[in-house]
Amino acid sequence: MAFSGLMSVQSLKLGLLPIVSYFIYVYLLKPALNFVHIVIHYHGFPCYPKNFLLGHLKLLWTNFPLPYNVERMKRKFYEVTNKMAAHDQDQSLTVGWISLHPIIIPVVPDAVEVIMNKKNLKKQFFYKFMGLGNGLIPSEPALWKVRRKLIEPFFSTKQMKGFAKHINQEVESFTKQLYGETGKPVDLEDQIHSSTLNIILKSSLSIPLDDSIEDKKSLTELVNKVELNGVKRCLNPLYYIDWIAKFTNFGRYYFETLDSVEKILKKMLIRRKQLISSTSHESENQDFVLLLEGKVDERGFFDELITMIGAGHETTSVGLRWILFNLGHHPDVQERLYQEIVQFFPDDTPVDDMDKINQCNYLDQCIKESLRLNPPVHALSRDLTEDIMVKDKRLLKGSIVVVSISIIHRNPNVYPEPDKYDPDRWTPENASKIPKAAYIPFGYGPRSCIGYRYAILELKIYTIQIIRKFSLRSTRKHGSIPVMSAVTLKPCLPLEIIVTPRNNN
DSSP states (O other), X not given: OHHHHHHHHHXXXXXXXXXXXXXXXXXXXXXXXXXXXXXXXXXXXXXOOOBTTTBTHHHHSTTTTSOOOHHHHXXXXXXXXXXXXXXXXXXXXXXXXXXXXXXXXXXXXXXXXXXXXXXXOEEOGGGGGGTTTTSTTTOOHHHHHHHHHHHGGGGSHHHHHHHHHHHHHHHHHHHHHHXXXXXXXXXXXXXXXXXXXXXXXXXXXXXXXXXXXXXXXHHHHHHHHHHHHHHHHHTOGGGSSHHHHTTSHHHHHHHXXXXXXXXXXXXXXXXXXXXHHHHTSOOSSOOHHHHHTTTSOHHHHHHHHHHHHHHHHHHHHHHHHHXXXXXXXXXXXXXXXXXXXXXXXXTTOOSOOHHHHHTXXXXXXXXXXXXXXXOSOOEXXXXXXXXXEETTEEEOTTOEEEEEHHHHHTOTTTSSSTTSOOGGGGXXXXXXXXXXXXXXXXXXXXXXXXXXXXXXXXXXXXXXXXXXXXXXXXXXXXGGOOEEESSSEEESXXXXXXXXXXXXX
């Protein structure tokens, strides 16, 4: 019996050995060997001078290993990526090193085109830290394909014509408020943020522009907190794993904020049902809720709704602030734009005719040039799911790629005097010479922003309404405004402008 028991224990050990070995190989040894292979492979690639062990970490984390400052880190990310790219602009790409971890940074449009056109690129895990769950932006390729096809009808031409009417209605209200801000330096950040959020809530939830004011105010504040929390979580590996983060004060605050966002959205959904039932008709056009209801589960529904609301107003808000600031530095451009606008939209003509808006060619040039100089999103991050050849360099599966939009938009070989605001770069003759991947404010390739037409329409209506009623003068020099890379590329100082009513107003 004892011998038999001994054999059983021995057999159990022999049976467990291959299982344990398998898990050690798959989860420890194989990833470690792959990491070593990637590090060795990229050794010798073009890069800014670095420390052997820390790489470029001290450029970002200047007081390493002491506790870092989040605001300083956000500024440094933008500065350092630009510095590294400028060092190797004759190359197709450069490598940034976070200690021993290589980050591939393409610095010319051709390299961006090769990389970003791949269909199965994965987005970096920290996109989910922005509270977007498995929404369209951070989702895995397989889920993304299904959801993208489902959401595309929301941005159809027919829908856009309907959106133009309530965008114009909100912007009319916004411009009336500007009369109380005239004659003094003012940064319109809060007003623009609230206004653009109001618009996306109307489009996605059919909440009237003048309804649920307190809830909208609370949601605006929460969205700001979610962005700040997301960036802070990205910068601290201790917060990467949910169950570990929940043991910290920050982690509890982070998840409570996300819960609060969802509670307000549930409250708005109840309000939406009340409004629809009281008017005895379905929601105006086909709002985002109607598009998703019954086609995704509850978790997927909220992930996509939060993604739509977050992405649908933040980039537009930042982009509009820079547009007004850039125009405020160029009275000649502003006057030329004004003359074009009043041809199509004189006096108080409603700005909701898509055909007329699209005929404003100089308006399009002014907006494009501002988005080139100050793209709302600074960088795109991807995980390679296959090996890729960029000219004579092989990028390995599993590598991390970061595309700095600011670097691409200021390539002097594509844009002479790249720091100059010049809308004439975008005349048909000049624009035809610009490579496709040299202008990517809304990303590039299959996973580019699905709502870019919506964003451009919104920016155009705001600009038309503001410029035909007011002249603008910026109080700070453009080059004197440092920026920081958070979810969007934001100015570190107020973008102050002086708003003056035009003579006929």
